Amino acid sequence: MIKDASQSSIPSYSPNTPDQRVDPLFFKNPARIFLEPYQQLGPIFRCHFFGSEQIAMAGAEANRFIWAENELWDYYKTNRIFREQFSDRYLNQLEGETYMRKRRRINQGFKPSILLSHVPDMGEVVFREIDKLKGEATDLRLFCMSLVIAMVSQVLLQEDLPERMDKIMAVSNQEMLKSSSLGWKRWLWYWYPPKRARRRVIFKYLGEVLDRRDQSGVEKDDILSLILAAHPKDQPPIPRYELVHDLSQLFMGGSTTSSMIIAWGMIESWKDKDWLTELRAELKSWDSTQFESMKPFPKLYATSLEIERLRPGIPTFRRFAKQDFEWDGYSVKKGESVLHLHTLCHFLEEHYGDPFTFKPQRFIENPVPDRDIHGTYGGGQHKCVGLNLARVAPPIALANILSQFDLEFSPTPSGKERYLSVIAPREDVTVRFISKT
Ligand code: HEM
Numbered sequence: 001m002i003k004d005a006s007q008s009s010i011p012s013y014s015p016n017t018p019d020q021r022v023d024p025l026f027f028k029n030p031a032r033i034f035l036e037p038y039q040q041l042g043p044i045f046r047c048h049f050f051g052s053e054q055i056a057m058a059g060a061e062a063n064r065f066i067w068a069e070n071e072l073w074d075y076y077k078t079n080r081i082f083r084e085q086f087s088d089r090y091l092n093q094l095e096g097e098t099y100m101r102k103r104r105r106i107n108q109g110f111k112p113s114i115l116l117s118h119v120p121d122m123g124e125v126v127f128r129e130i131d132k133l134k135g136e137a138t139d140l141r142l143f144c145m146s147l148v149i150a151m152v153s154q155v156l157l158q159e160d161l162p163e164r165m166d167k168i169m170a171v172s173n174q175e176m177l178k179s180s181s182l183g184w185k186r187w188l189w190y191w192y193p194p195k196r197a198r199r200r201v202i203f204k205y206l207g208e209v210l211d212r213r214d215q216s217g218v219e220k221d222d223i224l225s226l227i228l229a230a231h232p233k234d235q236p237p238i239p240r241y242e243l244v245h246d247l248s249q250l251f252m253g254g255s256t257t258s259s260m261i262i263a264w265g266m267i268e269s270w271k272d273k274d275w276l277t278e279l280r281a282e283l284k285s286w287d288s289t290q291f292e293s294m295k296p297f298p299k300l301y302a303t304s305l306e307i308e309r310l311r312p313g314i315p316t317f318r319r320f321a322k323q324d325f326e327w328d329g330y331s332v333k334k335g336e337s338v339l340h341l342h343t344l345c346h347f348l349e350e351h352y353g354d355p356f357t358f359k360p361q362r363f364i365e366n367p368v369p370d371r372d373i374h375g376t377y378g379g380g381q382h383k384c385v386g387l388n389l390a391r392v393a394p395p396i397a398l399a400n401i402l403s404q405f406d407l408e409f410s411p412t413p414s415g416k417e418r419y420l421s422v423i424a425p426r427e428d429v430t431v432r433f434i435s436k437t
Pocket residue numbers: 091092093103249250251253254255257258261312313314317376377378379380381382383384385386387389390
């Protein structure tokens with residue numbers, strides 16, 4: 001039964017902030033700020049967030065509904081900041097058959113067998129990047145982002161990036177994502193000259209990569225080759241600008257989020273000394289050059305899953321309704337903005353006991369998270385295409401780091417969070433890697 005179709009019938013969350021906006025609370029406490037309204041108002045409520053009125057939906061039932069009913073969502077509008085900064089061929093803003101065709105092609109690049117065959121090279125990059133620091137302290141976030149990009153380069157292209165390209169990509173990706181919280185002001189942000197200059201450098205480099213592939217004609221066993229090979233021969237060639245943007249998406253798509261799994265993985269393991277001792281004992285037999293499977297390393301895998309749960313990179317996901325629909329007795333109108341709180345279940349006692357505590361043990365007992373509860377990678381048709389890679393690269397980095405180095409953080413991370421296009425540590429932390437041997 002519909003309770004009332006009028007706008008006022010959905011309860012409202014009105015925090016005590018200027019204009020009752022959730023933003024200032026969210027920027028300080030992004031993963032958990034919506035728990036209180038969820039517990040007080042139920043799984044659907046209105047709020048003012050990121051520049052507009054939104055209908056928040058949360059909980060396991062909401063996840064199940066939202067991810068199953070693909071045709072309800074306007075991805076063209078939902079992911080418009082990507083189209084605005086790239087083109088109308090960018091994967092996540094496509095819909096229908098055009099989307100499915102492109103998604104099938106991109107999926108080909110993320111076969112686990114291919115990803116696993118590049119583990120030795122990815123592992124090697126971790127030591128190289130730490131070597132470059134020459135024992136000096138470095139900014140934790142920027143280091144982890146550059147590291148992920150350098151690792152991804154091994155499996156995407158099988159080549160090392162030019163000097164400083166990892167840093168340029170890391171900063172550029174943060175700048176790109178920042179647009180999602182700016183409302184209409186994003187249009188000014190798109191013209192910010194240093195942002196545009198960084199994109200030019202990246203696109204020029206990626207164009208040169210494609211030219212080299214064209215000229216060499218050599219088939220490689222990396223993500224780029226598989227994606228190119230999956231393009232049907234009877235179709236017109238993919239335009240160069242689209243390939244450059246796709247490569248850029250694959251390089252940077254998960255760099256900010258994956259990097260935070262490494263950063264939080266280091267912080268949480270370092271804070272929990274008992275767990276660190278257990279994990280290091282497991283990692284005595286770790287050697288990324290001989291890696292075959294994650295099976296012998298359940299504690300490493302559980303650490304990664306627990307970080308996905310406790311510090312989910314993207315805590316909320318804004319969608320637009322493509323048609324009217326009813327849910328939980330309320331009606332939502334076509335065009336309304338729905339704030340999907342897809343990771344809120346991570347903090348509900350009914351799903352995870354002691355939900356605010358880092359307890360990787362829970363994923364040793366149960367290493368397969370429930371897909372409607374564990375929302376880190378989204379769900380449904382547009383579920384993260386890089387999931388397989390995101391479950392491999394950060395654990396490799398963590399294993400190489402924690403098994404070989406002691407960590408010295410400054411200041412000591414408090415464990416509190418802030419929102420910087422991703423859930424990041426509250427403080428600007430530096431880290432120094434001290435070799436254990
Ligand atoms: C911890 C790491 C990562 C997290 C938390 C993450 C999270 C997400 C989320 C929440 C979505 C939206 C899903 C939805 O619409 O419901 C997404 C989509 C996507 N992700 Fe990831 N991601 C990660 C790593 C990666 C990596 C490593 C790559 C590529 C190398 C990647 C590429 C993409 C792409 C291309 C999409 C768009 C998929 C589509 O619309 O079909 N992600 N990701």
